[in-house]
Amino acid sequence: MPPFALSCLTYLGIALPGSTLGILWxxxxxxxxxxxxxxxIVLAAGVAASAASSAATGRILARVPAGPLLAAASALVAGALAVEALAPALWLIAIGSAVFSTGFGAIDAALNAYAAGHFGARQVTWMHAGYGLGATLGPLLVTALLAAGAGWRWTMAAMSFAVAAITVMLAAARHRWKVPAAPAAAKENTASAERSGPSPRRHAILAGVVFTGVETGVESAAGIWGYVFLTGGRGLPAAVAGIAVSAYWLMMFAGRAVLGPVAERAGASRVLALAVAGVPAGALLMAVPGPGLVAVAGMMLLGLAAAPVFPLLTLTTADRSGEGGATAAVGLQMAASAVGSFALPAGIGLVIGAVSARALGPALLALALAMCGVYWLAVRGAG
Structure with missing residues (x-):
């Protein structure tokens, strides 16, 4: 199986269990x-391990080829699920979550680092669409298994077997992931940058890392709190709000599948800039007073606009970091993604609890505008 197809399958496979903890808990x-x-406790252990693993993977890839690393990380995920399926107490579940997230973070960073150097805009966005499809199918699969009486332990065991099968395929294809050595000029430039201290390019890398954390936080917060916002803040019926949240994730999937080819023709940087500008437009529709359907339209626009941002940002990492530092920068961005997708929704939850469900719209708008400002700093620093 070629690396692109294996990347999509691997991303889909790790997304299946990654999106189901809330249903199993x-x-x-x-x-x-x-x-x-x-x-x-379980989530905190997982986020900390994922962030550390993602940040370290960029450096590990300089010494270990992508193929063996992906196979080992997938084995960690499968093993962690098996341990959790047998866990007699919470402390072992927390350890399993940390091990799972260590493997997950390594896979996330390694796939994106490889994609940034070997795939085009369409392939990168389709790879991330594979993750979105897995995140959509995971809850459906778990719900069906629980409804059939399988129980949470057997459900986790089934997902462990599925990831183990992917691990076998990754191990068999470990030599297909060709990662050429960084050009001598890139290594020379990197060494020179390390000697000369902080530079505009380093500021661009930092801005890219901050941008990733804020952007993934906006994505996650809209999906996590969208139902509460639409029912408690906009007065929509529960069924309508539930469909709207599902449609939001569907827009994320569809946007990546459709806008990838567009980015390949029009240019990744151009589509990325337009997508970044579209996120606050969607948040604005959610923030302004009005009928509930306007807020729903805002969620759909936000989902569509945000869909290609993360994959295209990964693809253009070398524009900000230089070829020599792209792999490490991708790892840092994955770590920021893990932190942002946990911390920002948690913070917004506190705001909603203190004010009302309506606070989601203004909070997302403020974060989206800040995201645009950080993106401008990243582009300016890379210029």
Missing amino acids: PSMRISLHEPVAALG
């Missing part, structure tokens, strides 16, 4: 005799 916490809030 009610059954898990009753079985383990834990309160609902104990999920925070």
Whole structure:
């Protein structure tokens, strides 16, 4: 199997269990005799491990080829799911979450680093669309298994087997991931930059890392709090709000599938800039007072605009970091993504609790505008 197809399959495979903890937790916490809030311990362990793993992977790839690293990381994910399926207590679930996220972070960073150097705009966005498809199918699969009486332990075991099958394929194809050595000129430029201290390019890398954290936080917050916002803040019926949230994730998937080829023809940087500008436009429709359907339209626009941002930002990393530092920069961006997708929705949740569900719109608008400002700094620093 060629690396592109294997990348899509791997991303889809790790997204299946990655999107199901919220559905499994009610059954898990009753079985383990834990309160609902104990999920925070599991999530905190996972986020910390994922961020550390993603940041370190950029440096590891300089010494270890992508193929063996991906196979080893996938084995960690499969093993962690197996451990969690047998876990008798919360502490082992938390350890399993940390191991799972270590493998997940390494796969995320390694796939994106490889894609940034070997794939075009269409392939990168389709790879991320594969993740979106897996994140959509995961909850459906888990819901079906639980409804059939499988229980959370057997459900986790089934997902462990699925990831183990992908691990076997990654191990068999480990030599197909060709990563050429960085050109001598790039290495020379990197060494020179390290000797000369902070530079505009380093500022561009930092801006790209901050941008990634804010952008993924906006994506996650809109999906996590969208239902509460539409029902409690805009008065929509529960069924309509549920469909709207599903449609939001569908727009993320469709946007990546459709806008990838557009970016390949029109240019990744141009489509990325337009997409970044579209995110606050969608947030504005969610923030302004008006009928609930206007807020729904805003969510759809935000989802469509945000869809290609993360993959195209990864693709253009070398424009900001230089060829020699692209792999490490991608790793840092993946770490920022893990932190942002957890911290910003949590912070917005506190705001919603203190004010009202309507606060989601203005909060997303403020973050989206800040995101645009950081993007401008990143582009300016790379120029």
